[in-house]
Amino acid sequence: MPPETIRFTLDGRAAAITAEPTEPLAHALREHCGAQGVRVACSRAVCGACTVLVDGLPAASCAMFLWQVEGCAVETVARLKAHPLQEAFARHGAFQCGYCTGGFLMLAKALLAENPSPSRAEIAEYLSSNICRCTGYSVIIEAVEEAAAAMRAPA
Amino acid sequence: MFRAAHGLIATTVNTAPRAALCRACDVAEAVAALAQPGAAAVAGGTDLCAGFNAGLTPSLLVDLSRLEVLRGIEITTEDIRIGALVTHAQGSRDQGLRAALPGFAAAWGMLANPRIRHRATIGGNIMARHTRYEMSLLLTALGARLVFAEGEQTPAQVWNAAPGLLTHIVIPRHAGQRFIYMRGLRPQLTLAVHRHAGGGLAAIGTEWLHPVALALADAGLEELPETFADHVISRWYARRAGAALLARGMEALDAA
Ligand SMILES: Cc1cc2nc3c(=O)[nH]c(=O)nc-3n(C[C@H](O)[C@H](O)[C@H](O)COP(=O)(O)OP(=O)(O)OC[C@H]3O[C@@H](n4cnc5c(N)ncnc54)[C@H](O)[C@@H]3O)c2cc1C
Numbered sequence: 049m050p051p052e053t054i055r056f057t058l059d060g061r062a063a064a065i066t067a068e069p070t071e072p073l074a075h076a077l078r079e080h081c082g083a084q085g086v087r088v089a090c091s092r093a094v095c096g097a098c099t100v101l102v103d104g105l106p107a108a109s110c111a112m113f114l115w116q117v118e119g120c121a122v123e124t125v126a127r128l129k130a131h132p133l134q135e136a137f138a139r140h141g142a143f144q145c146g147y148c149t150g151g152f153l154m155l156a157k158a159l160l161a162e163n164p165s166p167s168r169a170e171i172a173e174y175l176s177s178n179i180c181r182c183t184g185y186s187v188i189i190e191a192v193e194e195a196a197a198a199m200r201a202p203a
Numbered sequence: 204m205f206r207a208a209h210g211l212i213a214t215t216v217n218t219a220p221r222a223a224l225c226r227a228c229d230v231a232e233a234v235a236a237l238a239q240p241g242a243a244a245v246a247g248g249t250d251l252c253a254g255f256n257a258g259l260t261p262s263l264l265v266d267l268s269r270l271e272v273l274r275g276i277e278i279t280t281e282d283i284r285i286g287a288l289v290t291h292a293q294g295s296r297d298q299g300l301r302a303a304l305p306g307f308a309a310a311w312g313m314l315a316n317p318r319i320r321h322r323a324t325i326g327g328n329i330m331a332r333h334t335r336y337e338m339s340l341l342l343t344a345l346g347a348r349l350v351f352a353e354g355e356q357t358p359a360q361v362w363n364a365a366p367g368l369l370t371h372i373v374i375p376r377h378a379g380q381r382f383i384y385m386r387g388l389r390p391q392l393t394l395a396v397h398r399h400a401g402g403g404l405a406a407i408g409t410e411w412l413h414p415v416a417l418a419l420a421d422a423g424l425e426e427l428p429e430t431f432a433d434h435v436i437s438r439w440y441a442r443r444a445g446a447a448l449l450a451r452g453m454e455a456l457d458a459a
Contacts, residue, residue, distance in 0.1 A: 093319060
């Protein structure tokens with residue numbers, strides 16, 4: 049397959065990747081855009097480490113092709129610098145090795161966009177598709193609860 | 204940039220085969236492309252990409268995303284017509300569907316998880332032809348028809364043959380139609396109940412077996428085929444647990 053130039057926005061900036069359009073999105077983001085916050089573990093959409101937002105909706109970037117984001121807005125964890133979620137995760141120690149953290153943060157961002165006041169059960173249910181093998185999930189859920197409260201608070 | 208030598212890292216980083224890409228602009232182009240040897244349709248891509256790890260190596264990927272006729276849900280007094288590209292998130296939240304057949308919309312919303320639901324489609328769920336995917340079971344209970352560019356099939360027929368392009372799913376409407384999906388024992392066993400003024404059907408399935416349609420009157424699941432057993436559950440267990448789920452489902456529909 050000859051390379052093509054696929055244009056989209058990445059973390060708010062115009063991006064263009066010239067590559068085989070059938071490359072997996074996660075691979076393309078890491079290799080061509082240096083988006084190392086996109087982690088690949090299972091490569092079958094099961095673990096959630098590669099979660100990005102595509103036009104605001106969560107997606108497993110290991111199970112998408114590069115061509116599928118043509119003209120879309122792609123967001124990775126790099127977008128969350130100094131975001132209440134990032135700060136809450138740090139405060140709660142909601143990571144150990146950190147491999148899964150980017151995926152959790154992006155999924156949590158999608159949840160709070162959809163539901164700014166989720167209950168603890170709703171957070172657990174929404175995040176249950178992502179896997180963490182060291183921290184345990186309680187601190188992650190607590191961090192999301194705290195970030196949600198911070199984001200609801202008047203500026 | 205440091206790159207590990209080939210073979211030092213798992214092939215999980217880029218598992219995509221070197222495939223050509225056809226961005227089909229209309230149904231005829233998609234059908235022609237899918238007729239080529241080694242061609243595979245791409246709807247959400249969520250199952251297909253996982254298939255690459257399992258050794259799937261299509262030589263041509265046929266992108267369906269430009270086929271607008273495969274999108275949307277149309278509801279008439281006769282039937283509910285769902286485009287093959289409708290995602291789980293879109294379908295389960297569709298206001299018309301929620302009004303017409305709320306139990307089915309609710310069941311659709313239970314499939315997979317938020318990362319998958321926004322991309323994965325009803326057509327991909329059926330055509331992946333994995334017994335662990337649940338849409339085929341739901342549609343079996345509903346007596347749905349699968350409309351391919353090449354003709355119609357039932358959900359059961361699709362397990363045995365792989366026709367080309369699935370365009371729509373048609374669910375017949377009935378007076379007093381109600382639906383409930385009992386998923387609490389998944390993956391061992393799930394059961395859907397569909398009841399209406401003229402009758403109805405239940406469907407039972409497991410992670411490993413093709414769904415089977417059952418008469419609602421068969422309270423003890425006596426008609427369950429002798430072969431309905433897998434390496435997790437026996438037929439005896441399927442009958443016991445299935446009968447309990449059927450009774451509970453009927454009760455819930457009475458109460459609704
Ligand atoms: C982590 C994970 C968890 C999941 N959990 C569940 C679950 O709990 N319950 C459940 O039911 N499902 C589950 N699924 C399956 C999911 O719901 C999707 O429906 C499925 O992955 C395929 O949808 P897709 O649109 O991405 O299809 P694709 O991956 O694009 O395609 C799947 C297959 O269907 C073919 N195909 C797609 N569309 C058409 C068409 N219109 N005509 C002809 N062929 C076509 C493709 O060629 C391919 O062979 C899960 C999937 C994943 C990855």
